[in-house]
Structure formats: structure tokens, C-alpha cells
Amino acid sequence: MTPPLGKDLLALEPLTPEQIRLILDTAEPFKEISERAIKKVPTLRGSTIVNLFFEASTRTRVSFEFAEKRLSADTVNVAASGSSVSKGETLVDTARNLEAMRIDMVVIRHSASGAAQFLAERIESNVINAGDGTHEHPTQGLLDLLTLRDHFGSLEGRRVCICGDVLHSRVARSNIWGLKKLGAEVGVCGPRSLLPSAVSELGVHVFDRIEAAIEWAEALNILRLQLERMQGGYIPSLREYNRVFGVTRERLERAPRDVLILHPGPMNRGVEIDSDVADGPHSVILEQVTNGVAVRMAVLYLLAGGSPALAEAAKGASDR
Amino acid sequence: MPDKHTTVLDARAVARTLRRMADEIVELFDGTDNLILVGIQRRGVQLSDRIADILDEREGVKIPRGSLDITLYRDDLQTVGPRPVVGPTKLPWDLNGKRVVIVDDVLHTGRTVRAALDELADFGRPARIALAVLVDRGGRELPIHADIVGKRMDVIDTDRVDVMVSELDGSDGVVLARREDAA
Numbered sequence: 161m162t163p164p165l166g167k168d169l170l171a172l173e174p175l176t177p178e179q180i181r182l183i184l185d186t187a188e189p190f191k192e193i194s195e196r197a198i199k200k201v202p203t204l205r206g207s208t209i210v211n212l213f214f215e216a217s218t219r220t221r222v223s224f225e226f227a228e229k230r231l232s233a234d235t236v237n238v239a240a241s242g243s244s245v246s247k248g249e250t251l252v253d254t255a256r257n258l259e260a261m262r263i264d265m266v267v268i269r270h271s272a273s274g275a276a277q278f279l280a281e282r283i284e285s286n287v288i289n290a291g292d293g294t295h296e297h298p299t300q301g302l303l304d305l306l307t308l309r310d311h312f313g314s315l316e317g318r319r320v321c322i323c324g325d326v327l328h329s330r331v332a333r334s335n336i337w338g339l340k341k342l343g344a345e346v347g348v349c350g351p352r353s354l355l356p357s358a359v360s361e362l363g364v365h366v367f368d369r370i371e372a373a374i375e376w377a378e379a380l381n382i383l384r385l386q387l388e389r390m391q392g393g394y395i396p397s398l399r400e401y402n403r404v405f406g407v408t409r410e411r412l413e414r415a416p417r418d419v420l421i422l423h424p425g426p427m428n429r430g431v432e433i434d435s436d437v438a439d440g441p442h443s444v445i446l447e448q449v450t451n452g453v454a455v456r457m458a459v460l461y462l463l464a465g466g467s468p469a470l471a472e473a474a475k476g477a478s479d480r
Numbered sequence: 481m482p483d484k485h486t487t488v489l490d491a492r493a494v495a496r497t498l499r500r501m502a503d504e505i506v507e508l509f510d511g512t513d514n515l516i517l518v519g520i521q522r523r524g525v526q527l528s529d530r531i532a533d534i535l536d537e538r539e540g541v542k543i544p545r546g547s548l549d550i551t552l553y554r555d556d557l558q559t560v561g562p563r564p565v566v567g568p569t570k571l572p573w574d575l576n577g578k579r580v581v582i583v584d585d586v587l588h589t590g591r592t593v594r595a596a597l598d599e600l601a602d603f604g605r606p607a608r609i610a611l612a613v614l615v616d617r618g619g620r621e622l623p624i625h626a627d628i629v630g631k632r633m634d635v636i637d638t639d640r641v642d643v644m645v646s647e648l649d650g651s652d653g654v655v656l657a658r659r660e661d662a663a
Binding site: 164185186188189190192193196197198200201202203206231461462 | 549552553557558562563565566567568569570598599602603604
């Protein structure tokens with residue numbers, strides 16, 4: 161039997177290293193299911209899951225939906241536009257109405273930091289955070305950890321640098337927490353205007369030059385530069401950003417070792433990452449996408465059902 | 481209260497029993513053509529490998545092997561509480577038209593085998609599926625029977641039958657654990 165994960169998955173910050181390892185270890189056997197001819201197991205048969213996406217998302221929503229369907233759950237997608245949300249209904253009212261239809265789990269993406277926790281405290285269903293504002297995106301952090309672990313074996317002492325808009329990035333935050341909990345050394349690299357002001361308090365190495373980050377790191381997790389940052393005055397221009405912080409083949413060729421390349425997507429080719437790096441031999445960007453389904457299956461499996469009272473009743477029951 | 485432990489099969493008896501089970505598999509299928517051995521996680525996998533080793537040596541063949549973790553197909557997942565650990569499933573073979581032998585350590589309620597049959601069906605449509613178990617301890621809750629049985633035991637409900645394999649437990653053996661207060 162596994163140690164419990166709790167009712168919800170809201171962030172990596174409150175998890176123990178053991179809980180994170182449990183999720184990653186559980187994800188391993190789930191990879192195989194997606195390789196089968198019939199990509200489906202009956203585990204969550206009868207469970208109803210609502211994917212509540214208040215922000216646009218393709219990759220994450222599709223990944224969750226595949227994970228849910230491959231576990232045989234029934235799924236409903238609710239997008240903010242075209243729903244009662246656009247008529248001014250509050251988050252809690254939306255969720256309570258869904259809950260009144262007897263759902264079991266909610267996967268939520270929202271532009272407000274803390275939205276997932278707010279919801280989790282007010283409804284009975286399990287809540288999974290699929291990204292809340294600039295707070296966290298725990299399943300993205302987990303799939304990055306799984307991909308790194310696939311290549312490094314253990315993350316203990318490994319040097320991983322997160323490059324780009326760390327200030328606004330929930331992916332960066334989940335990565336920093338997860339990597340540190342598993343014993344990796346974490347660096348961040350980007351323009352000072354896009355790093356949090358108290359960045360050194362996070363216990364990470366700070367690199368002002370991408371060349372220095374590449375020389376230090378064994379893996380780079382290159383964040384998407386959100387194009388609206390330019391309008392916000394954080395960077396002078398995209399071309400300027402690419403010239404100073406872009407990860408290019410020339411820069412990687414000067415590295416003292418092979419550097420693993422991760423990107424959470426969607427990519428701006430020619431801005432934060434060049435095409436020959438994204439498609440290069442050390443890119444694991446598509447492995448990240450494959451691992452995303454397995455990690456989300458693991459999280460759904462670990463959170464679904466199984467109340468403590470039932471566990472007590474089942475104790476000692478034969479499993480043969 | 482401490483359990484009373486009785487050795488039912490020692491390491492040599494286990495080896496002897498597995499050899500006989502291997503012979504019975506060849507007899508049952510009149511050879512080893514299109515045969516695949518699939519062990520159920522966990523200890524069924526090691527037993528399945530031993531039987532396959534014996535078959536490989538005696539028949540001069542290379543029997544394809546697989547392993548099956550039935551956790552995600554259990555019928556009690558909604559009630560079992562903290563999630564059971566999921567082990568690896570490795571079945572890189574086309575099962576269509578093949579003859580599959582499921583190997584497990586102990587046959588009890590039959591629920592594991594029910595789950596294994598469901599899981600196998602998701603991999604293809606074998607021509608035949610047979611079941612081989614090291615120990616049949618009775619107590620079936622489903623209409624399932626084994627084709628090949630290493631050792632039949634008549635035990636009471638509260639007894640525990642533990643199969644040990646050297647890879648995981650240090651040595652081979654079958655032990656009956658009976659509660660002190662049991663009849």
C-alpha cells in the first residue's frame with residue numbers, strides 16, 4: 161500500500177520528496193498502457209471528471225483528457241467562453257452546480273493564483289491544479305521531473321537551469337520546488353526584469369548570461385517567452401531577446417558537455433529557442449509530452465476514491 | 481498473537497513441483513508451438529520464468545515470456561483505500577491466435593485471475609488461455625479453475641499461504657501461517 165497523497169493536487173511546494181517520488185514511480189507502469197493496441201484500463205470506470213478550463217490550453221487539456229479516458233473515466237470539458245462563466249457566474253457557483261450533478265474530480269486551469277486551492281476548500285470532489293495564474297502548474301513540474309529522471313536516473317546533485325520568464329511562470333515555480341525536493345541543483349537565467357526580485361532567496365543559482373548557464377547546466381528547461389511581455393515593457397524586442405538569451409546551436413556547441421533540452425511548450429521558435437535546438441539530438445521536448453499523459457494518469461489514479469474509512473474496512477481482506 | 485508457521489514445500493520440493501508443472505504444460509498443449517508464458521506480478525513472474533527456463537532447456541526452444549500487473553483491473557479499487565502499488569506489465573507479443581499460460585503463485589478467490597483474463601483480452605485474442613498455479617488453496621469466489629496445479633492445500637479461511645522465491649525472499653518455499661487461536 162502506498163502513503164496517501166491527500167484529496168487534491170494543488171502544488172508541489174507542500175509535497176514531501178516521498179510523495180513526489182510516489183507519483184513518478186506510479187507514472188512508470190502507466191507509460192506502457194499508451195503503447196498498447198487498446199490504450200485503456202478499467203481503473204476509473206464510473207468516475208466523472210470535469211475539466212474546467214478558464215484559460216486557453218490545448219496541450220494540457222488534451223493531455224488530461226487522454227489520461228482520464230485511458231483510465232476509463234467519463235469526462236466533460238467546460239471552457240470559460242460559451243459557458244455560464246461568461247455570464248458572470250462565480251467559480252464556486254460553477255463548481256457547486258457541477259458537483260450537484262455528482263462528479264468526482266475537477267481539473268482546473270485559471271488565471272488567478274490560488275484559484276485551485278480556493279475551489280478545493282469549498283467542494284468535496286478531488287481538485288487537480290492544471291495551472292493557476294503565476295503560482296504553480298504541478299503536473300507540468302512532475303512531467304519535467306519524470307523526463308529528467310528518465311535520462312539521469314536520479315536527480316540528486318544534477319544541475320538544471322530554468323531559462324526565461326521566471327517571474328511570471330507557474331512552470332518555473334513548480335520546477336524549482338520539485339527539483340529542489342529531489343536534491344537537484346537549480347539555476348535560473350533570464351533578464352533581471354523577468355526574474356523575481358527576491359530570486360536568490362529561492363536557493364537557486366542566478367545567471368545573467370545564457371552562456372554561463374549553458375556552461376554550468378546538465379539540462380536546460382527553456383520557458384516560453386509570452387509575447388505580451390514585450391508590450392509590458394519587460395524586454396526591448398523579441399529579436400533582442402533572441403540575440404542575448406536565445407538558446408542556439410552555436411551556444412550549445414561551446415558547452416563542456418551534452419545539455420538536455422526541455423521546453424513546456426508552446427515554443428516560439430527563433431525567440432527563446434532555435435529550431436535546430438528544438439529538433440536537435442538532445443531535445444526531449446516530445447518525451448515531455450508523452451510523459452505528461454503518464455504522470456497525469458498516475459495523479460488521477462492516486463487521488464481517485466479510496467477514503468480512509470474504506471481503507472480500514474478493507475484491511476486484512478484477501479487480495480488473491 | 482504469533483502465527484504458527486509450517487513449511488509445506490521446501491526449496492527442493494518447489495524445484496521438483498515446477499519441473500512437473502513444466503511437463504504438464506507440454507502435455508496439455510502437445511508441445512510448445514505458439515506458447516507464451518505470462519506471470520502475474522509479483523511472485524507469479526519469477527515462477528513463470530523458472531518454468532520457461534525448464535521448457536527452454538528440455539524442449540530446446542525459446543518460450544516468449546511476459547508479465548502482467550493486474551492492479552488496474554482489480555474489482556475492489558473503489559473500496560480498497562490507499563492505492564496499491566502498480567507494477568510493470570510487459571507483454572510485447574501479439575497474442576492473437578497464441579496459446580497463453582497464466583502463471584501465479586497462489587490460487588484463492590479467483591479474483592486475480594478474473595482481472596488477468598480481462599487484461600489479456602485488451603492485448604488480443606489468444607486461441608487458448610490456461611492457468612498454472614504453484615498452490616491451489618481453495619476458497620473460490622468465482623467460477624475459475626486451474627488447469628495445472630503444483631500443490632493442492634486444504635486450509636481454513638484465516639490461514640495464510642506464503643510463496644517465497646529466492647529473487648525476492650532469499651529462498652524458495654511455501655509456508656502455511658496459521659493463527660494461534662485458529663482451530
